[in-house]
Amino acid sequence: MHNKRSVFNAEGCIGIAEARISIAEARIGIAEARIGIAEARISIAEARIGIAEARIGIAEARIGIAEARIGIAEARIGIARYCQI
Numbered sequence: 001m002h003n004k005r006s007v008f009n010a011e012g013c014i015g016i017a018e019a020r021i022s023i024a025e026a027r028i029g030i031a032e033a034r035i036g037i038a039e040a041r042i043s044i045a046e047a048r049i050g051i052a053e054a055r056i057g058i059a060e061a062r063i064g065i066a067e068a069r070i071g072i073a074e075a076r077i078g079i080a081r082y083c084q085i
Helices: 002-084
Strands: none
């Protein structure tokens, strides 16, 4: 009986060790998932920054167009004044 008990004991220890390995692997999986979530959040933030920069660029382009139109209008006024002289 002594031998059977030590075999069962050894099998029990192996089972506990395997369970601990499984728990450790699960913890690693959870940590990797958290890293993935953090990376996704960073990507989303970077995308939002990119969208904001694009909107700023569009606004600057519209300002440039408006300034060009003002310049054209001023040039037309100058031409009209020159032609009146």
